[in-house]
Amino acid sequence: MEGKEEDVRLGANKFPERQPIGTAAQGDKDYTEPPAAPLFEPGELSSWSFYRAGIAEFVATFLFLYISILTVMGVVKADSKCSTVGIQGIAWAFGGMIFALVYCTAGISGGHINPAVTFGLFLARKLSLTRAVFYIVMQCLGAICGAGVVKGFKKGLYESKGGGANVVAPGYTKGDGLGAEIVGTFILVYTVFSATDAKRSARDSHVPILAPLPIGFAVFLVHLATIPITGTGINPARSLGAAIIYNKDHAWDDHWIFWVGPFIGAALAAVYHQIVIRAIPFKSRD
Known part of the structure; x- marks a missing residue:
């Protein structure tokens, strides 16, 4: 036992910490800021990967609406x-x-599955305007098809139980609903920025991180908080798909909230992450 302390000391010197931890790890020496995406990139239109990414967004949003709205229908139709x-x-x-x-499509399209996420990443210059518009169109089409398939199972039940459409719940004002959508989308998009930050990957390579996990968990937590207020939109495509297929007047009365709120929340998250957290505009361009 006498030599144990010496062995520990020698071992510590022989195998030093390979990766700095905490503030010491936040230097830029091992990291180069990726260039901003061009506003317009005409070459994308002739690339199969561009259309493949759009198809991936369509299919992912279709499956998202199919499973989520079907779950909603299963809950609201039950007596207890x-x-x-x-x-x-x-x-x-x-x-x-x-x-x-997100896990399935991240390597193909980035796994947005949400126009608000696409909008936030576009504001941060992570993708071109061409790609952003294409993604949003494909997401909305996928959402409409997903909700349509759910309605096809039992039209009468779907129409009598609200069709999973987002509306501001009785007892809450439109301002309450708008605020809930802004904050909820801010949480989601801020999580997306943090989980996919390239600098984080370079700096914290010793800490394994699976980006889809915190993103999905953020969606889960926001839904727990805001389902009683708006049914939780935070995704304009999800709200649009359900509203079009349900197509009742009261679903359209509040529909603007589920576009304006998420887009404001996404813009605030982009500004906060890029300017406050990353301070990108203030960095020298050496």
């Missing part, structure tokens, strides 16, 4: 919520599907 997965189950369906679908 105790016999269903309840609000917690709905939140898990939304969050779990985002986790799975």
Whole structure:
């Protein structure tokens, strides 16, 4: 036992810490800021990878609406919520599907599955305007098809139980709904920026991180908080798909909230992450 302390000291010197931890790890020496995406990139239109990414966004949003709205229908049609997965189950369906679908499509399209996420990343110059518009169109088409398939199972039940459409719940004002959508989308898009930050990957390479996990978990938590207020939109494509297929007047009365709120929240998250957290505009361009 006498030599044990000496062995520990020698071992510590022989195998030093390979990666600095904490503030010491935040230098830029091992990291180069990726260039901003061009505003217009005409060459994308002749690339198969561009259209493949759009198809991936369509299919992912289709599956997202199919599973999530079907879960909502299963809960609202039951006489007793105790016999269903309840609000917690709905939140898990939304969050779990985002986790799975981001994991599947991240390497193809980036796994946006949400016009608000696409808008936030566009503002941060992570993708071109051409790609952003294409993604949003494909996401909306996928959402419409996903909700349409759910309605096809039992039209009468779908129409009588709200069709999973987002509306501001009784007892809340339109301002309440707008605020809930802004903050909820801010949480989601800020999580997306943080989980996919290239500098984080370079700096914290000793800490394994699976980006889809915190993104899906953020969706789950936001749904737990805001389902009682707006049914939780935070995704304009999800709200549009359900509203078009349900197509009742009261679903359209509040629909603007589910576009304006998420886009404001996404813009705030982009500004906060890029300017406050990363301070990119203030960095020298050596």
